[in-house]
Amino acid sequence: MDGFSVGQGAALTGVCDLCRTNIAADQAVYGQVRDSSFAHPTDPQKDGMRRVTACSVDHLADLQQLYRERPFVKEELWEAKIDRAMQQHHFRLSNEQLVEATGLNLLQIEAAARWRLGFSPPESDAGGERA
Known part of the structure; x- marks a missing residue:
């Protein structure tokens, strides 16, 4: 549920969901967190699971901890x-x-x-x- 992956070779930029730093997509770290406020735009099977982007593994871990502490309503x-x-x-x-x-x-x-x-x-x- 709280897995992560490192971006592969894309030239697009992203933003860290924790510190809002601009990052190259190939440097981004991605994960999924449980979030009751999130409904996937096209796939109801993914409702309640938000994809997060971080500039580092440490920031991804911080994001995952923040969402673990947030109640799932x-x-x-x-x-x-x-x-x-x-x-x-x-x-x-x-x-x-x-x-x-x-x-x-x-x-x-x-x-x-x-x-x-x-x-x-x-x-x-x-x-x-x-x-």
Whole structure:
């Protein structure tokens, strides 16, 4: 989950996600971290897993530690899935279409909306773990 790799030969530049230093892509170190705020733009299987870029192995380790310390909130991930679906469909989805586009059920969609509005999640589970 917290793996890393070193960039291979590309001439493009990137930015370290920790210190914001510009780096050559072939000098960058990449990894993945669990992040409930991240919904992949095209692949729902990658939701909750953010790719990070660092200028060094040390900065990658620091980034991984920061994300380990951040709580993974399933309602936040559900909200990110809803946001992606709404943007892809120009905010024109019925509840049934939203269920289909996100893979969530209506209880999860309601829990995500409540989370977005700042309400605490209810004591009982919001309809399963399909995040």
